[in-house]
Amino acid sequence: MNNLEDFLNWHYSRIWPRLTDHFFNLVLFSYYFSGIPHHLPNLLAPWKRIRAVKGRGFQLSNYASVVGFNLTSRFMGFFLRLTAIFTGLTMMLLLPFLYLPVLIGWLLLPFVSLPFYVSRKKNFNEETAEIMQALGNGQYLKKFCLSQTGRFCLIRLGLDPGSIIAKLPPFSILPMTTPDNAENLYNQIYENLSFLPEISANKISKDDFFTCLNWYRRLESLTLRPLLEDKKRIRALPGIGIDWSYGYTVELDKYAHDLTAEPTPFPFLLGRDAEIKKMERALLKSENKNVMLIGVPGIARHMLVETLARHLYLGMSEKELSHKRIMKVDMHALCSDKKNLQEIKAVFSQIYEESEKAGNIILFIDDFDKYASEGEGRLNLTDVIEKFARSSIGLIGLTTPDDYHQFLEKNSLLGGLFEEIFLLAPDLKTVITELEISIVPVLERRYNTVISLAAVKKTVEDADRYLTATPFPGKAIELLENAIIASNRNKFIRSDDIDKYLTEKLKIPIGKLLEGEKEKLANLEDYLHRRIINQQMAIRMIASALRRARMNVSSSEKPIGSFLFLGPTGVGKTETAKALSSVYYGGEDKMLRFDMSQYQGEEGMARLIGSSAGQKAGELTTKLSVNPFSLLLFDEIEKAPKEIQHLFLTLLDEGYLHDASGKKIDCRQTIIIATSNAGSEYIREQVAAEASPQKLQDQIVDHVLREKIFSPEFLNRFDGTVVFTPLSQGHLRQVARLMLENLNSRIAQKAIRVNPSDELVNYLASTGNSREFGARAMRRTIETTLEDYIAKRLLDGKLKEGSQITVDPNLLTDY
Template identity: 25%
Template sequence: MEIFKYYALCWKLQQGVVCGHLVGSHYQVVSKNAKKIVTVLTSQLHRDLEKNPYDAEPRIHKARLKVLPVEVRSGYKEKDGMYPTTSKMKITIAAVYGENSQGFYECFMPFLNESFFFYNIDQVNNLIEHFSKNIFQSLTPEELHRYIMPSKPWLEDFSVRNKGSKKISSFFSPEKEAPVLSKIAEKFPRSRNAQKNAHIFPEVAWEQSDIVDKIVGKIVNEQANLIVVGNRGVGKSAILQEAMRKVFQKERDKNPYEKRRRYFWRTSPNRITSGAKYLGDWEDICENVLDDLQRIRGVLWLVNFMEMFTVGGQGAEDSIAAYMSSYLRDRRIQIITELTPHELDRAQTLLPSFIQYFQIVHIEEMSRSKILKVLQNFQNYTEDKLNINVEQPTLELIYRLLQRFVKYESFPGKAVVFLSQCLNNLFISDKSTLNNNDVIDAFIDKTGMPKLFLDDDIIINQKDLHSFFSSRIIGQADAIKKICRVIKVFKTGLNDPQKPIATMMFSGPTGVGKTASVRALAEYFFGHGQKKHPLIRLDMSEFQHPAQISRLIGEGKEIGKLTREVRERPFSVVLFDEIEKAHPAIFDTLLTVLDEGILVDHYGRVCDFRNTIIIMTSNLGAKSSTAAGFNPQKVLEYEASIRKFFRPEFFNRLDMVVTFLPLDKSAIQKIIYKELEEISLRDGIKNNNLRLKFSPSIIDLLLKEGFDELYGARPLQRAIEKFVVSELAKYIMQNHPSSAELHIDYQQQISIEERK
């Protein structure tokens, strides 16, 4: 009769009351003492071992308790972001860790409902601190107090006799029979306890039963290698997991005492070869992994499938895909994976002989009625399991917003993910009903777009719109008019949904407000909720050679600067600064971006620009005319220079050319007042409660020193720093003023007078 050793983490709740948590499970018991807790857990484990001995085995052996204080800086949540507090809190973390049956370590943090695997015992402290800080960093002080342990915890160990040990002694252990595979892949389906602790929301392929059954038949009856193809978010992963669970359940129901039960092993090509130290090692590792799969009848579930063509040798012909081809041809292994249509096209181009060993199952996006049914099923689940109600109009609003604005993903995935985020926000705010306002607030956080664009009942106030840009863009009335036109078209939903929101060329001499206008547009369009600033700026003078295209869009394993930024911030303004300095090959690369709103790299990875505004700045035509003032003829000269420089197919893809003309002295004077007002917002002024007053002579000095017909307002910043900021800094350092009004004057030299 076999004996298993288990561990329970215990702590006192109050006098005479003890709580115990069975390590590696969801079981918690509250009783008068630890002895009673052990008795209850022992009884439960006896029942579990009889039902399913394999899943009820202990998760770790020789467990140890680590009690570690973690220093955390909490913060307060506001609509425009998270503001950290000045002080830090110390939260004590209780973690239990030990070696698992697969030969590496596993750590559980019951108070945080978190667990992780690791390989080096010396890293346990750093990993505990890392995982706990990831949870704590977005919490307020009130929320952090929930994680303060009521008392010092301790570890109780106890043994349970397995009455069904005769059955389990002959039970198949894939980890022991496949030692190499088990180190680089996770077994699926997971144990019941792991499934319960993994996700708060269900992993279910609603409304996809026909496709699931089709995949099950191909895996079981045809023993086929399978590629599930569909756009991002269409439900490929959920369908595959549902099919794998069905395959496992079907085999278990057919013969519950079968030793060699089929499991699926999830890994990636990079993980398979990660242990290779020397050239040629990866082939030996692959051979061992594939041998393990054959021995246990395992199915390889590959993620990041396109790595198959980049991992191993220098190209697809000597990659891990080429190495595995003979195994697939001889049907010695079985592989399942998923790809997007673009990735499949690229894979067939890179190594067609490899792809021919797979059967392709295409998954199309659901109809509107099916999508709403999926959301309704999700709503029923949350109401039943989580006691959260989602109103029907709210589900329809989610569908409408995602349908219009989130084009880079498909339904139902993007709806389920977004709804999950909304429900997580409800947990934090202790609400029980999700309504339209909650959804709009969450969508603002996701996209940064103002409520004006999301709520059809809100009408644009044209006076406020014009005022917003006029306060930020000085002396460029025509540019403001064209920028406002873009906003009006987008608000009415008349922009082309299959292209970027707008593609514009800002032309004109340096220092006239082109970059300031781009910043203002980014702030208005996407600056209301995102954590990162929504402006992506690329200096095109860095891309003057055709070989530098790879730095822009990526090549092989490397992701380009442009594609990385847009994937992180799909709702943004992309600025190609001084576009004419880039190599002409860059312009050809951007043609599909301007025309179709997408960019596909060498390995089929898609970057979506349809939620971006693309702006290019150029000084073309500026040298021929530098005089101040507005002249329609100058506008034509700028446009003519741009037309002459760029090829017609590139120029014709621009929605508009916005010409910025040289600034006159009155415009520079307005900019001076604006810049001086912004000095009052700096920390050194605000923290000392100072008010600034500037004499007319200071304005005249800055106008004289900061205005240049050739460089526009560029010298102005230097003049303000030299004559105002540096003099203020000297005065504050010497006199330490507080709660006072400082009068700054200029008579032969700068003078500052303090008035209470």
């Protein structure tokens, strides 16, 4: 009985009013489709605005020719428009008449519609009502899992609806309540599903569940209604022959394409309503109807213009903008096609005349600054562009903040002619919603896949943390699409796919720990000690910082770790930095090294962060922009001027710095190490006095503060100040063995190996050590004696490839 009532209610209460609307809207459709409201006021207008203009002086033949041509143009326009009007009036009578049997049949023969009722796609409210009805027999969980709403939510949460249904307990043991609204119903559904192991295993929270539920409802609400049920869309129809009232643009069409005729691949741009309204208001002005969009690449600048074009096409903009065409000019093609500036300006002048006569053109020029300024790779067309900007043609320009301030802001000819709109990156919540309703549906169709909620959230989280060079939403869209491609187009995209792609791209560990990485992190000190001798405190502090960063325990708003290494030359400070770069970033080439003794005065600051006056890029800021995942090594930090040390305060404390132009450089994925020889003699004295490691640490810090080598503010910004102690003879012998192993790895390609005998090790430890250079002297000893000895033995043939040699230290004394 309920099913019959539901069917009759659907047939008469829901569909019958819609069909009635169709009947009356067919009249409206015919009226606008035939262009009647446009053709009537333009009935006597010239065809395509083609008119002949009389020249100077009076000649009867010329006058008659002009009049005859214009009358012919108007007659053509009149005849065609009248034909369209007559066609529209005929449709207004005929179409409703043809539709009338449908109305009568639907009214009198309800059961004819039964197949449509059974096969219809139910909306959210219908499905919710059916789930409510299933409360009586305890089958509401199964009903939810089988519904479109339920399937969407479960699949996006990474669950298989069929598997969930199979694991549902008998209805008799399920807790039963009667919710009074949809929210309480779905709360109860989640509470009952949360007992299943799949929910806890996937760590699905109630927020996740309702996020998917709202995601489904938003997608449903954005579905376009049928044309005959949307009066606004009917009124926005282009209509037959609308272009008859606008002029030809032959030359423009060679170098531009119509954005209003091309549907944007991502139809819904969120959080930009204010900017779109501001663009519309500017384009509706009586003069200076121009817009300059100013934003960095990746902030959806082009998508904003495409969204405006879509609004024009769908009639979602002001009526006065109806039938406007946004033409994107391919400036590269236009300029490449001509030999010189004079020819380019001639084409532009022709485009200007066509656009002015056409009456419905809005020009869009990308990289606008390149065509309104002087310089390498630039073309100054300011005088021609000024004509466009002062005309009735709408003009939209696109540029970056840097290029705007450098090239356009002070342009005297164009100043005041453009409505400037600065574009800022959207917040993370808006980005997630935009991915859900605009980007994900497109990518799912394009790659035949399903994208989980966890993947969407992970995309935004990782893009925010690791992809700092470009803004939202562009970096999130690019990351998600690239992860789909890298996953070999899996049928289902999880958060792990995002982490896996970024790990391969950035060469740093992201996401879940693999078994080998767990072992490596747990025993990080041992891995570092394979290269670093002694310095237990330094290794312990560094390993602790790396573990906290990898497990996302430390602050994500600061660098991964920052350390000040104090100690004499040659005790392992730089070698520790190299080892750390290899362990965390995958290679010593990821270490960016700066000798601070070379950055003195104002010139030193300019070399680091650039000079706005000379448009000179900074060495530090440039390298960080290109390699944001790097270890920064600042050698001899005590020699850096106070201004540079002050610059580093923000870098150490907040994880960013600004270049000379004000651009923010993200440094949150860096490890920062500063080294200093300050207090070396004092360290030797305290070591000789057998001070304990912790006492030595405290005394050295007090010493550098007392001597005012560093300020307290500077020292406190580091995660740790580490004292490196001089190496004992035993430590030097260990260093010698490490260096011999490195030498053997270098000459392994010749199948030669040097035996690290005790005699050779003792020789290197004793002769390769100096108070001034520490163990660095040992490296030079090996290069100048042992390596030279091997090279000569290879040249004179006394040493063959494949040999293992034991070197007598006495033979090295002559080298």
